[in-house]
Amino acid sequence: MPQTAVNIDEHLLTERLLEGDPRARELAYDHFGPALFSLILQVVPDNEKAGEILLKVFVKVFQDMHAFRRSGDATFFGWLMRLTREMALQEATGIMGASDGMVFHDKNLLQRFANNLPEGKRDIFQLCYYKGLPKEAVARILGLQPEEVSAQLRETMIAFRKFLED
């Protein structure tokens, strides 16, 4: 569901969430839920399982909002995004993920970016991002040196910076 950009006061929202305000929780879910669900679907392309993961993410977020404060992260969405990917990767263990078949559609920003990468860098990015594999494991899978994987991933991130700026 494409969501129109609604300006919400992030500071006020997080303060209310820290207080456990039920209205703030509903607002946070309605605002960020669909975006995070889309993110989960990239790792676990199954509506039902992705829904379960989304449920776990929000229950965890609402029960321990102080974790956001402790993290020192710059934005609430940035924190949510990393937490969601991390939880989706944990739950995706043993599930056929989007990266298993290496079939990607241009449905969202990251997939569009990945599809435009040269093959080698695309494989590294997909294994690191969608599979959550450490660089050493990616190096073993692709028969490369870990330093080579790190270097290529760094170049990919520079390319991603330019991609975002464009």
Added chain:
Amino acid sequence: MELDHYIKSGIIESYVLGLASVNEMEELQHMRRLYPSLNNEIMLVERRLERTALTEAVLPPPEVRERIFQRLSWTTEETIPPGHDNGASNYTFINIHSKDGQHITVHKWWKLFFILVFILSKVCLFFAIYYFLKYQQLEEQKRGMQNVDKQQVIPTK
């Protein structure tokens, strides 16, 4: 200049996507303390991703929302310390939560109620059989007595 080079190295994007290694994370935290303006750069990248993510959002199944708030309300009830409740929740709920919407959630007193109804129905069944047999026995006795009476009446004729 050093900061500019650091920003252009793609470390922020790596961190924002959750791809930074432990060493890179530590380095970034150190740089954030040295150069607070780095936080603005991180914020800019995260805001860009947020805007895109909101426009590319996918509506989750509607029951997910309901289940999240249901679970949170259960947790809130469980965490209320004794003596701090509103006096109306001095009982336990059996939380039956199904995925397919074919089940319902009922209070635990229903279990006791059904057990009592079951026992009562068995007692009634026992008495029904008992009185039926008793009735049959009395009927037979009655018929036997009527036969005796008839036999006693016939010789007088």
